[in-house]
Amino acid sequence: MLVNRRTLRIEWGQCDPAGIVFYPQYFIIFDTSTGSLFERTGLSPRAMRKKYGIVGIPVVDVGATFRIPCRFDDEVIIESEVEEWGRTSFTVRHRVLKEGTLVLDGFEKRVWAAPHPERTGAIRAEPVPAEIIASLSDSTGVTTVATKDDDKSNISTK
Amino acid sequence: MLVNRRTLRIEWGQCDPAGIVFYPQYFIIFDTSTGSLFERTGLSPRAMRKKYGIVGIPVVDVGATFRIPCRFDDEVIIESEVEEWGRTSFTVRHRVLKEGTLVLDGFEKRVWAAPHPERTGAIRAEPVPAEIIASLSDSTGVTTVATKDDDKSNISTK
Amino acid sequence: MLVNRRTLRIEWGQCDPAGIVFYPQYFIIFDTSTGSLFERTGLSPRAMRKKYGIVGIPVVDVGATFRIPCRFDDEVIIESEVEEWGRTSFTVRHRVLKEGTLVLDGFEKRVWAAPHPERTGAIRAEPVPAEIIASLSDSTGVTTVATKDDDKSNISTK
């Protein structure tokens, strides 16, 4: 799988009176990290929504295990990759590392969600496009989704 | 003016490593307090948007002065009232009190914003309805905005 | 087990551009709900830290399953109870209900954490006091922890 890496510095406002990161903040980091991973397809969030007619990729199940606390000004690396592809859902694994040590890991199970064809405001899970799976399954990161309309194939290789 | 009061307990996640409320949290409290004040018109946020065709009451100017820090588990009272009515805008004054002492105060200047008639996605400031002004100017709180369609007048007195 | 209930209205700032609650916000709600549950022992957070010499009850494992989205201005009830007592840890189950329907549930596994006797800044898990377990295991809510120093027993019944 393609592993996306982000480097962050822990901010003052992310920490609590115990001096450590307030744990819900990690899920904000997870959410943005998944967005960052999906941009590796070559599609911006806006482009992805438009191209496939989805409303987004809402979370249905999440979890995390906290091993070592992080503190203000710590530099951390977040590694994110799809751990498992379902038909209409997928699971992203996130690992947060500090000086090479795993400080926490967690997952987000999300669905590929389009507007429901009959019920206004509701959503319906739809199959994840093969080209998205292909792109995020390629650990080299060279397989992206073509965005040109005249493309015969939907998958391009940089 | 009508003064709306809310009582809150400071939460762990609102505080920073210095053990005091992280100041941006007060603006989240301000935002919700303005919503709470406007419900005193008798209209829910949804009803107000629908009745007047507005997209909301976005903030254009804010400020706050911090006098005394608040800590986890402190009980505070937030007093909110419209301080000044403009034609298409208004200013809400918020005061936060702890054990009767002013710990901070601030303001939000907001506009009465409808969708722009020509530019998609843009907004246009429109006059604040007289009945909204009447309701929130009545310190007794009895003047509310009628929501029944068959109402002759838009202002009712409880 | 003792079930603690809180009623909340979903705030504007808790929702995302899809119009639904941004999921990390639920963990902020969980965190405060656990605090609220533990106050049913009769001890404030401050008193509990002082009485038992703990630094807090940090989270080691969390998870949640999202079933139905919540939107701005929805009224929700959060029900929280200890689901399982370990020796030095415990698991709190949270359920969020909207109009009687379960919209999401989740858990927080937390440890009873005292300062480490040797390593400055580190913590050590210690046994959860029997009187805390007794109090939060009593579904009637009448068993609280006595706070008077002259109390023979540490458990009182209201």
Next chain:
Amino acid sequence: MLVNRRTLRIEWGQCDPAGIVFYPQYFIIFDTSTGSLFERTGLSPRAMRKKYGIVGIPVVDVGATFRIPCRFDDEVIIESEVEEWGRTSFTVRHRVLKEGTLVLDGFEKRVWAAPHPERTGAIRAEPVPAEIIASLSDSTGVTTVATKDDDKSNISTK
């Protein structure tokens, strides 16, 4: 004055149901931007606290004017500089730009706060060190504060 620039992408969780940044989020950005500016002195937050025996630089007065909304995935630049030096306080001006256009600006007035010598837990404003003023007043950014103990002078030039 030294102007510090940060580039950020607006995150999903920073936006509200109107699709624009929830305004308190800008103050979180301000807070981190001030931290980033002060690191240009060559001192980490931790080093600055230790070197000068301060507890931090808490905010006493803030304000912001919002001109153009920012949306999810917008790239913004935050420019921060000290606008005015008081004796024991200073004001940081923040400007947020999108594609070269000012979208909002604001300020934070902060104090140089040391522990109060007599009252436990309280703070006392103290004079801002001349070398901090010198460093952040140098628009070239080359004047930093020496951190070596054996340094004769406290100001170094890279």
